[in-house]
Amino acid sequence: MIATKKREFKDLMENIKDYKSFFLVGCSECASLCGTGGEPELAELKETLEKEGKTVTGTFRAKTGCQVLGTKVELKPFKEHLDKTDVVIVMSCGAGTQAAVEIFPDKPVYQSNDTLFLANMTRYQIFDERCSLCGECILDETGGICPVTACPKGLLNGPCGGTNDGNCEVSPDIKCCWVRIYERLNKINRLDDMKKTREAKDWSKSQKPRALIARTKEEKKK
Amino acid sequence: MSFKDILNSGKFAVTAEIGPPKGTDIKEMLHHMEILRGKIDAANITDNQSAVMRISSIAVCKLALEYGLEPILQMTCRDRNRIGLQADLLGAYVLGIKNVLCMTGDHVSAGDHKQAKPVYDVESVQLLKIVDGMNNGKDMAGNDLKGATDYFQGAVVTPESNPIEPQLMKFEKKVKAGAKFFQTQAIYDIEKFKTFMAHARQFNVKIMAGIVVLKSAGMANFMNNFVPGIKVPQNLIDELKAAGKEKALDTGLNIAARHIKQLKDEKICDGVHIMAIGMEDKVPAIMERAGLL
Ligand code: SF4
Ligand code: SF4
Numbered sequence: 001m002i003a004t005k006k007r008e009f010k011d012l013m014e015n016i017k018d019y020k021s022f023f024l025v026g027c028s029e030c031a032s033l034c035g036t037g038g039e040p041e042l043a044e045l046k047e048t049l050e051k052e053g054k055t056v057t058g059t060f061r062a063k064t065g066c067q068v069l070g071t072k073v074e075l076k077p078f079k080e081h082l083d084k085t086d087v088v089i090v091m092s093c094g095a096g097t098q099a100a101v102e103i104f105p106d107k108p109v110y111q112s113n114d115t116l117f118l119a120n121m122t123r124y125q126i127f128d129e130r131c132s133l134c135g136e137c138i139l140d141e142t143g144g145i146c147p148v149t150a151c152p153k154g155l156l157n158g159p160c161g162g163t164n165d166g167n168c169e170v171s172p173d174i175k176c177c178w179v180r181i182y183e184r185l186n187k188i189n190r191l192d193d194m195k196k197t198r199e200a201k202d203w204s205k206s207q208k209p210r211a212l213i214a215r216t217k218e219e220k221k222k
Numbered sequence: 223m224s225f226k227d228i229l230n231s232g233k234f235a236v237t238a239e240i241g242p243p244k245g246t247d248i249k250e251m252l253h254h255m256e257i258l259r260g261k262i263d264a265a266n267i268t269d270n271q272s273a274v275m276r277i278s279s280i281a282v283c284k285l286a287l288e289y290g291l292e293p294i295l296q297m298t299c300r301d302r303n304r305i306g307l308q309a310d311l312l313g314a315y316v317l318g319i320k321n322v323l324c325m326t327g328d329h330v331s332a333g334d335h336k337q338a339k340p341v342y343d344v345e346s347v348q349l350l351k352i353v354d355g356m357n358n359g360k361d362m363a364g365n366d367l368k369g370a371t372d373y374f375q376g377a378v379v380t381p382e383s384n385p386i387e388p389q390l391m392k393f394e395k396k397v398k399a400g401a402k403f404f405q406t407q408a409i410y411d412i413e414k415f416k417t418f419m420a421h422a423r424q425f426n427v428k429i430m431a432g433i434v435v436l437k438s439a440g441m442a443n444f445m446n447n448f449v450p451g452i453k454v455p456q457n458l459i460d461e462l463k464a465a466g467k468e469k470a471l472d473t474g475l476n477i478a479a480r481h482i483k484q485l486k487d488e489k490i491c492d493g494v495h496i497m498a499i500g501m502e503d504k505v506p507a508i509m510e511r512a513g514l515l
Contacts, residue, residue: 152329153300153340157347158392160326161380161407164450170329182388194388197351197395200304200344200362 001030002093003119003127004037009048012089012112019086019108021055023078025100027065027092035125036113037065037091045091045112057081065096072103082107135205141193143184148201150177156198225264225292225321226374229403229428234486235493236514237294237405237430238505239266240286242277251282254502255289261506261515264292264321266405266495270301273333280310283319294376295319298327303343304352304362311356315371323376323405324349324396347395350377354400376403379429380451381418382411390421397425405495408434408445410454412484419490430493431485435501435508436474439463475504479511486512 016022024042031037042059049056058081062071075082082088087108090097094115101109119127132149138156139146148154152170159178162169168176185191228235238258243251258265265286269279283293295314302310311322326346330338344352344362352362359370377396383389393404404422409415409431422429434452436442439462442454458477465473482494498505509515 152331153326153342153345155326155342155345157345157395159383159388160346161378161383162328162450163383163388165384169450170331178388179385182385182391194391195394197347197398200348203343 001033001119001121001127002095003116003129004031004034004093004113005116006036006041007112007114012110013052015110016054016087016089019054021057021084021086022049023057023082023085023088024059025065025071025075025088025090025092025096026059026061027096028061029064029066029092030119031065031092031096031113032061033121033125034127037061037096041091045089057085062092062096065090065092066099068099068102071099075103133206134201135210136202138198141196141198143181143188143190143193145177145181145184147177147181150180154201156201158194224374225294226402228263229492232492234514235263235428235430236261236496236509237264237266237493238262238496238498238502239268240282240502241268241271241499242279242282244274244276246277248277248285252285252289255286255291257503258505259289259291261509262291262496263493264294266294266296266323269296269298269325269327270333271328273300273328273330273335273338275333275335280314280317280319283314284317287318292321293319294321294323296323296325297349298325299342299345299349300327300330300340301338303341307344307349308352308356308361311353311371311373312367315373320372321374321376322353323378324353324401325378346377347392347399350375350396350399350401357400374402375400376405377401378407379404379422380407381409381415382407382453383451393422394425397427401427403428403430403492405430406432407451408432408497410436410452410458410481412481412490414453415485416490428492430495431481431491433478433482433494433496433508435471435478435496435498435504436462437501438467438470438474475508476511478508482508482512482514486514 024045026037026042046056046059058078060078062074065071087110088100088104089110089112090100091112097111117129118131118133120130121127129149131146134148159176163176166176166179168174185194267279267282270276279296283295286293324346330340353373353375356371357373359367361367379393380389404427439459442459445452446454462470462473485491496505
């Protein structure tokens with residue numbers, strides 16, 4: 001899932017101060033789990049905006065806000081509300097915001113969140129980053145722990161000199177991922193994987209912007 | 223004799239560190255070069271040490287050459303991608319720089335530009351492979367170079383790293399990647415260092431022990447608590463304490479000299495790398511007390 005964090009309300013206000021009426025779009029997926037774009041947050045932002053003297057023409061929680069077509073269809077019944085709206089505020093991730101930009105070519109779209117990372121939820125509303133979408137996965141060689149992400153330097157060949165009794169030089173709150181990888185490979189009897197020299201990463205594999213057509217040709221025709 | 227020839231001839235080599243200053247006033251640094259010239263075999267020129275922005279290492283290496291001090295270019299992977307690193311390797315070579323120390327580099331969060339984007343496009347092991355390739359006339363992408371380099375390339379290792387096994391595996395990767403010499407993180411426990419050396423001696427590489435002068439018991443405690451991979455044994459801390467405030471630094475110099483002498487006399491390793499950290503002027507005194515001058 002995608003982790004998001006609410007922006008300070010005053011920063012959002014600064015961006016939208018010139019407008020009067022707003023339509024709020026949340027998302028039932030990641031943003032709901034993060035507590036940034038679910039029903040309670042939609043209601044809360046509506047109330048706050050109204051307190052500031054703004055009009056909220058409607059609120060809506062998309063099923064999957066990053067899905068452009070689906071969200072567009074879901075928004076059809078809200079046409080009347082939307083016609084009366086100056087600005088759409090999206091309360092999901094940067095992908096959700098840009099889905100809305102595509103859906104509303106003639107309206108300004110603002111976002112209430114900052115988008116952080118591809119997240120694992122370890123406990124309710126506690127998230128950490130384990131994959132940074134590098135485009136060429138090496139997990140099979142590293143005991144299933146990703147050094148591209150878990151090491152602040154993204155080192156591929158073992159710990160740096162800063163590794164400190166199992167912790168990372170960058171912060172005592174981070175475990176040195178290469179010690180974790182070492183311990184895991186040791187446990188699963190695959191320490192030889194650690195002895196292999198890994199070549200530098202091919203960053204062309206993650207050249208932006210990326211796109212993907214996952215369906216087959218036949219499906220496309222249909 | 224060049225640094226490479228000294229190490230290869232089996233003579234006990236001594237290197238020290240020069241940290242380029244932040245700013246254009248280089249008087250003090252040149253003074254340090256003056257003091258070290260003719261005494262040490264080569265000087266490491268640090269590369270934005272601790273991720274603090276300073277004069278570039280290559281520029282100061284060139285100055286060192288002009289001052290008659292053989293430089294070891296420290297090169298970290300923090301600030302340049304593979305294109306920048308290779309361009310600088312070629313550039314440094316045509317300026318007459320023959321030694322390079324390949325390191326990953328402290329993270330930007332340790333330095334004075336914490337908002338910087340850390341690069342780490344490649345890391346120490348891969349940088350060593352790049353140097354090896356360039357020595358053989360090829361860039362990293364396999365393209366032919368019009369004129370190869372002939373670097374004497376080295377790397378770093380932390381013998382007191384905990385846990386030690388991953389560190390030793392990386393050490394071996396660095397050897398395979400072409401490292402010819404190693405300078406270690408500061409060591410204080412010679413007996414423990416001997417264990418590391420027994421392992422390192424399986425490989426055909428030169429090892430120079432890292433020496434950092436202890437200025438006080440406080441500094442020793444600080445390093446034990448906050449500097450990764452450094453362990454100052456209690457007996458040395460006691461020795462510094464017993465010396466009292468006035469004599470602590472002098473005792474620290476004696477400890478460094480004593481360790482160097484033992485490393486040399488017992489032929490434990492191939493040389494020492496003295497990191498004086500702001501006390502470059504004390505290096506000759508240490509060498510004298512160690513019987514090296
Ligand atoms: S190597 Fe790491 S960042 Fe790359 S795809 Fe695999 S888990 Fe994600
Ligand atoms: S201490 Fe470990 S996790 Fe931290 S930067 Fe070094 S190798 Fe990476």
